[in-house]
Amino acid sequence: DVKDVLTAIDHVVNKGYADPSKIFVLGGSHGGFLTSHLIGQ
Incomplete structure (x- = not known):
């Protein structure tokens, strides 16, 4: 799961859709576990 999220982040940053200095993570339940x-x- 961590690798998938990091790959998605790289993709949106490389496409110019996201500013890497403004990316944050948030999650509850399993998402909270993944966030840590x-x-x-």
Whole structure:
């Protein structure tokens, strides 16, 4: 799951859809668990 999210982030940044300095993560339940893993990357 972490790899999928990181790949999606890279994709939207490379396409110019997102500013990498303004990306944040938020999640509840499994999303909260995933959020803690993403922050650790």
